[in-house]
Amino acid sequence: MTCKSAFIYSDKFTNYQFANDHPFNQLRVKMTKELLDAEYLLNEADILTPKMANDEDLALVHDRQYIDAVKKAGNGKLTPEDGWEYGLGTEDTPMFPNMHEAAALLVGGTLTAVDAVLEGNNKHALNLGGGLHHGFKRKASGFCIYNDCAIAIKYIRQKYNLRILYVDTDAHHGDGVQSVFYDDPDVCTLSIHETGRYLFPGTGNVNERGLKKGYGYSFNLPVDAFTEDESFLEVYSSALREIAEYFRPDIIVTQNGADAHCYDPLTHLCSTMKTFETIPLLAHDVAHEYCEGRWIALGGGGYDIWRVVPRAWAQIWSIMHTGEIIKGDIPAVWKLKWEREAPCSLPPKWHDHPGIYKEIPRKAEITEKNVKVLTQALQYCRNYKTFSNIETKK
């Protein structure tokens, strides 16, 4: 199936750079675009330039004082003490010149993606520059300054009044987005992530289910460290399908962090490319089944920018654009170019060889634990389904 889709891109995405040695590196977006070019999968007509988000847009989620602090930080006028209050100038989110403009462009890209689907004639849109799910109302956190995911969801609510399913497959909990919509029954959030027991941000427990009217609309699947493709996908696909059926969204917004891969230096999950091929295939199915195709996909984490992120993210576009994943060899021209810059050799194939990591001795135990987490996470929506079946029968 071919669906008209929009690819949001600007070389200026790389202006979002905390420091040369900082793990968050937007070069991965450029690498992904060039990989797609090398596969002849990107048409010039499908590429949209991101607009710049204005203060009104940012204020959909963030406090004005915080926005002013980010502007000041970018102009070298925020003191370390003031920065501390807003999470700016920390090891994770250091201050850098023009950080406001760089962060606002990523948000603008996500809003451009939203309008491309809801006003333009696109079924799907992809902004790999976005996905900054840890940004809070008045605090930067975990490499995220402005939370484009949450701003876009507020924007959709306000401008189009649709019900949104937000799906976050980054290895870290989507805490910022969850916090903004925790009491909102029109926005359902699902985050699958490595358990917060040993990993930032520490939240995303299975018992976090929402608040007040929003109770039953936040779902968390904290999987065990060393979870592999099979178990990750078993838990994730069951949850996504059941939650989509329960919530019946008008549109889905997915955050596609690629840091659950076994090569990722910041996390402890053991996914391979199999997971990153399946995640967008599932999202695509759900979008067509429930939302007439309306699907906004964003980037996110992903810290092996050489071996993992470009392959993982290119598959999202391939699925949007052709309905299928890319197979076979990585184009030689791309591999040669980037291998000159990379500190390691680059994978020769789109798909990963099953033997890329050592066997996990606790596999059975991990799988069993993850199934328990799934059961606990879906308890509420399964009870709800049983309850509404009884109601219908009456």
Ligand SMILES: [Zn+2]
């Ligand atoms: Zn489609």
Ligand SMILES: [Zn+2]
């Ligand atoms: Zn992450």
